[in-house]
Amino acid sequence: MTDETPEDDAPPLPADLRFLKTLVTVLTAVMILGVITIVMLLVIRLNGAGAPVLVHPEVFEIPEGVEAVGYSVIDGYTVIIGDDGVIRVFASDTRRLMDELNLRD
Numbered sequence: 001m002t003d004e005t006p007e008d009d010a011p012p013l014p015a016d017l018r019f020l021k022t023l024v025t026v027l028t029a030v031m032i033l034g035v036i037t038i039v040m041l042l043v044i045r046l047n048g049a050g051a052p053v054l055v056h057p058e059v060f061e062i063p064e065g066v067e068a069v070g071y072s073v074i075d076g077y078t079v080i081i082g083d084d085g086v087i088r089v090f091a092s093d094t095r096r097l098m099d100e101l102n103l104r105d
Contacts, residue, residue, distance in 0.1 A: 060090050061097070
């Protein structure tokens with residue numbers, strides 16, 4: 001004979017242990033839902049990053065004979081680097097020249 005009792009003959013759990021078991025089960029379910037939600041939000045955010053901002057240096061007024069070597073968009077400003085060694089900062093929305101920095105001085 002064995003000393004093990006069948007599951008049907010097991011005494012019921014005390015109230016504190018039943019509460020703890022329920023609490024752990026609920027916590028596990030909430031954590032699983034939280035991880036699923038975070039993964040879904042990351043997938044949505046990374047897939048729907050939107051179209052990149054396209055800026056063409058031709059729409060900004062740079063001096064005649066100066067070619068754009070590089071350009072970038074930073075916080076609402078468009079920065080155009082010319083082959084004359086001058087960095088020009090334009091407001092992206094109004095296309096107005098805000099500042100010029102001469103690198104060859």
